[in-house]
Amino acid sequence: MPIERTFVMAKPDAVQRGLVGEIVSRFERKGLKIIAAKFIKIQRDTAEEMYAEHKAKPFFEGHINFILSGPVLAVVLEGESAISLARAIIGKTNPLEAQAGTIRGDFCQITRKNLVHGSDGPENAKREVSIFFKPEDILEYKRNDESCFKE
Numbered sequence: 001m002p003i004e005r006t007f008v009m010a011k012p013d014a015v016q017r018g019l020v021g022e023i024v025s026r027f028e029r030k031g032l033k034i035i036a037a038k039f040i041k042i043q044r045d046t047a048e049e050m051y052a053e054h055k056a057k058p059f060f061e062g063h064i065n066f067i068l069s070g071p072v073l074a075v076v077l078e079g080e081s082a083i084s085l086a087r088a089i090i091g092k093t094n095p096l097e098a099q100a101g102t103i104r105g106d107f108c109q110i111t112r113k114n115l116v117h118g119s120d121g122p123e124n125a126k127r128e129v130s131i132f133f134k135p136e137d138i139l140e141y142k143r144n145d146e147s148c149f150k151e
Contacts, residue, residue, distance in 0.1 A: 001081045002080065003078065003079065003080055003082075004079070004080070004082040004083050004122065005035070005076055005077065005125060005126075006077050007075070007129045008090075008117065009073065009075070009116065009117040009118075012069045012071065015073065019115060022107075026089050026103060027077055030089060031079055031080075031149030033143050035140070036129075038132060039071055040071060040074060041071050042068060047068055049131055051064065062112065079149065083119055083121065089103060090104060095111065095114055103115055104116070
């Protein structure tokens with residue numbers, strides 16, 4: 001399986017509900033390694049760049065306002081098949097369809113307030129990481145348990 005990097009963001013509702021630690025720990029316990037993290041208040045231009053693909057959709061403005069409503073935790077994760085693994089941990093976008101055991105299945109009720117954003121593919125992961133992090137922000141290191149998560 002390929003080693004990948006992905007972008008994950010704990011949204012303002014996750015911060016407000018005190019779920020950031022729970023969210024991050026789920027990725028770590030599954031073997032994904034945090035290689036960059038920032039606790040920030042996103043600016044409007046950054047939010048619009050992040051969600052540019054949705055600009056023509058009716059929910060765009062409401063979503064942007066929600067993302068701007070409070071701080072977020074932006075994270076870069078690394079590991080084998082990190083993109084699909086992170087998305088499986090997060091769960092389906094609509095929390096009513098998300099399986100129990102996923103972040104959204106366990107903690108969400110409303111689609112717009114679904115706690116976490118996760119990159120949906122390699123191109124978006126690379127693009128989203130570059131919006132929030134410079135190359136020098138991303139750390140290279142070995143975790144002691146990395147061999148436990150490899151074949």
